[in-house]
Amino acid sequence: MRSQATEFLRALRQHRETGSAAGGAEGSVGAARALRRSARRISGSLHTFRPLLDAGWSEEMRPELAWLSGTLGLEHAYEARLERLLAALHRLSGVTVFPPRSGPSVPAGGPAASPAGAPVGGPVAAPAARQSAQQSNGGTLTVGAAKAGALLERQLTLARTRAHSTALQALGSSRFHAVADKVAVLASEVPLTPAAPATDLRPLATAAEERLTAAVAALPLVTAGHPYNAEALVHGLSPDPAPHPQDGPWHQVRLLLRLHRYAREAQYGDDLPVDVRLLAAGQALNRHRDASEAAAAAASAARTPRIAPATAYALGVLHADQRHEVEAARFAFQQAWQKQIVGTP
Amino acid sequence: MRSQATEFLRALRQHRETGSAAGGAEGSVGAARALRRSARRISGSLHTFRPLLDAGWSEEMRPELAWLSGTLGLEHAYEARLERLLAALHRLSGVTVFPPRSGPSVPAGGPAASPAGAPVGGPVAAPAARQSAQQSNGGTLTVGAAKAGALLERQLTLARTRAHSTALQALGSSRFHAVADKVAVLASEVPLTPAAPATDLRPLATAAEERLTAAVAALPLVTAGHPYNAEALVHGLSPDPAPHPQDGPWHQVRLLLRLHRYAREAQYGDDLPVDVRLLAAGQALNRHRDASEAAAAAASAARTPRIAPATAYALGVLHADQRHEVEAARFAFQQAWQKQIVGTP
Secondary structure, eight states, X not given: OHHHHHHHHHHHHHHHXXXXXHHHTTTSHHHHHHHHHHHHHHHHHHHHTGGGXXXXXXXXXXXXXXXXXXXXXXXXXXXXXHHHHHHHHHHHTTOOSSOOOXXXXXXXSGGGHHHHHGGGGTTTHHHXXXXXXXXXXXXXXXXXXXHHHHHHHHHHHHHHHHHHXXXXXXXXXXXXXXXXXXXXXXXXXXXXXXXXXXXXXXXXXXXXXXXXXXXXXXXXXXHHHSTTOOOTTTTTTOSOOSOOGGGHHXXXXXXXXXXXXXXXXXXXXXXXXXXXXXXXXXXXXHHHHHHHHHHHXXXXXHTSTTOOHHHHHHHHHHHHHHHHHHHHHHHHHHHHHHHHHHHOO | OHHHHXXXXXXXXXXXXXXXXXXXXXXXXXXXXXXXXXXXXXXXXXXXXXXXXXXXXXXXXXXXHHHHHHHHHHHHHHHHHHHHHHHHHHHHTTOOSSOXXXXXXXXSSGGGHHHHHGGGGTTTHHHHHHHHHHHSTTTTSOHHHHHHHHHHXXXXXXXXXXXXXXXHHHHXXXXXXXXXXXXXXXXXXXXXXXXXXXXXXXXXXXHHHHHHHHHHHTSOHHHHTSTTOOOTTTTTTOSOOSOOGGGHHHHXXXXXXXXXXXXXXXXXXXXXXXXXXXXHHHHHHHHHHHHHHHHHHHHHHHTSTTOOHHHHHHHHHHHHHHHHHHHHHHHHHHHHHHHHHHHOO
16 A cells, blocks of 8 residues: 555656656757656646545646646657548559459469468558558559649648647747646645555556446447448448537547556556556457548638639548548457457456 | 260259240349349350350350340349448438447446447448438538538439330340340350360369459458558549459459359259358448449549538448448458358368
8 A cells, every 4th residue: 555655656746857858858849748748647646646636736637637648749649640541542542552363363373372371462552552552652543533632741741740849839839837847846746635655556557447337338449349340430421510429439448448447557566467458448448449530621721712623522432431440440349359358367 | 084074064044944934924123133144144154164155155155145135134233233322421410220339438338338338339230221211301401511411422323224224125035035045045055166075174163263262352351451451542533434453353353253153053953052152252342332433433423523522521431331341242252252162171
């Protein structure tokens, strides 16, 4: 109990060290990412172990940390989204480097050719498409796909540039320095409640896990477990431009899964057993979020006035493709989560 | 052997009876379908048991039967394609009758709500969407989806009307009457080769099965067995307006599967054991064909000059959706086929 509180303190100090080190190298991408990550991590710990901490202090701290990680994250998010959408456009255009697969008649090889030949279109194709995206941007794309790519590039680059300025401003603001000071104080002295040193961390960590389990139980996992359930595209043409409401519970689970992971880290410290399944589930949910946002970006680009029909068509295909990715990510999460339940009796 | 030849004869006579009965009620949809089916079936038997039949006669007969079933099939194909695309447009617009599902926060119910609540979006949604498609066509769709639906309706109805006239002309033509006469002769006397009565049917049926097995072995079943492999959309934006070359081998397997089924029927006659898995595999391949053609129809509609961007966008989403259906059908086929191999040691 007490040792766990110390552990918690130690974890927070580690965060601070990463945080301040990153703050020193302000401006570099890696540092911003580290800063963002530690802000998110401290914020998560504050949330899970709230009863242990001085209430007024942590209520004041949390929104500041959320603001910081939110502001710092946007630039990277836009960059990753553009990359994802351009790679998808190339994949959808069948732009590949290796020789085309023989068509209808594949008499030679037969059964032996199937296992080796089959996955060519899958994992191997992705890096190839990305490579050719750099080599011959536009040349081999249809007019629509090329125009759609250019439109997305324009819109997302603009958004990224704005996010970059905002992040720079934030890092120079007095608001940021106040947060940094508080984190520095936190590293030396966590404002615990009087009862905290005697409190067991485990019930709080367990509560975080239970919140996660309850949220997962509310997900439509049965549907997600059936491949090609076409659920994610149900609102693909809906008049509502807002993010798909069906994605909400999944995003929520993504956050709860992260809180659970942080709580485990605070609880176990360096002795934390690696949970591969938790990792896989988290990755699936990250992919879910990325694809969901990329699909929304494609849909929103299609609402640009005066675009050519071919551009709009390509954006429609792209949107549906990313919604399909959303569905695939849910399936992957269901698979990972199911394994976890079987694995831990 | 000899009894099998009689069996074959008897099967052909049955075909003829269906065929002539249907020919008598010329014009009605059901009759045309029956006529088409029997033409296809005779043609298939001619193909599989070719060595038993007078070569000149069957070489002459086959293209005539193919012409007949092709001509008669087109009208129905256009009708089914339009229905499929309109249903998909409504599904994609989330047009449903039942109350909307509660969004991000589903605190009540929790674990208990999941098994019952989950499949709501799946099988239940489909008939509901179709129902509302009849009730409120257009009213709840976005402008783009409604316009896309109207465009598809115009184009496919025109194609269907043309196919209808062509079919009517065909049924009144001397070419049709010549085919009908030949089928009538066939019913009373199959022009077998002198060696035919002593020939075993089984090797020929086995050869048909082997052709099927070899074609299936050449399919990328390993990829198809991984849900969400995104293979079917690889050429979703390719500049080539031709049908997807990757679909060819699957269409080929569909035909070979049908020939195999007919050969089994001719071999076993009324004692034919029902093969549920063969049925499931065949249905998956039919769905594959339908979705592939529907996707092509959406892509081709998007190439109509002077359409609104919103229409093109909706057609893009629709195209991608149908290509997902193609991928889903391949997955279903892989599952059905895999079961078959496990089931028959």
